[in-house]
Amino acid sequence: MSGFWQWFWLVVEIFLFLMYLMILFQIIGDLFRDKALGGLAKALWMLVLVIAPFLGALVYLIARGRGMSERAGEALREHQAAADHYIRTVAGTSPAQEIATAQELLTAGAITPDEFARLKAQALAGR
Numbered sequence: 001m002s003g004f005w006q007w008f009w010l011v012v013e014i015f016l017f018l019m020y021l022m023i024l025f026q027i028i029g030d031l032f033r034d035k036a037l038g039g040l041a042k043a044l045w046m047l048v049l050v051i052a053p054f055l056g057a058l059v060y061l062i063a064r065g066r067g068m069s070e071r072a073g074e075a076l077r078e079h080q081a082a083a084d085h086y087i088r089t090v091a092g093t094s095p096a097q098e099i100a101t102a103q104e105l106l107t108a109g110a111i112t113p114d115e116f117a118r119l120k121a122q123a124l125a126g127r
Contacts, residue, residue: 020057024049027060030068033075098123 048056
């Protein structure tokens with residue numbers, strides 16, 4: 001029976017240690033994400049986290065916890081905006097836009113009616 005409890009407490013200890021590491025990495029990420037905090041303050045927080053890791057993490061979460069969620073939300077919004085911008089820049093045009101462009105080329109005399117028909121068929125087929 002003692003073997004079971006040894007394994008149980010080992011699993012609990014591993015879980016708590018991994019939870020602490022996740023919190024610590026969140027704190028370190030937040031430290032470097034914060035643009036308002038100066039370099040000296042960041043270095044001091046890191047020193048506190050190295051010297052007294054559990055107490056430093058607890059104090060950081062109490063003192064700057066609300067700001068952590070705000071900075072994480074801001075970083076998420078910036079990342080989403082950048083992803084949306086990238087998608088818009090690389091996304092293809094719609095078939096209607098391709099046909100309109102081909103019609104402009106036909107009107108300008110840059111392509112023949114046969115080429116316009118081919119471009120229109122490709123646009124409608126979705127390539």
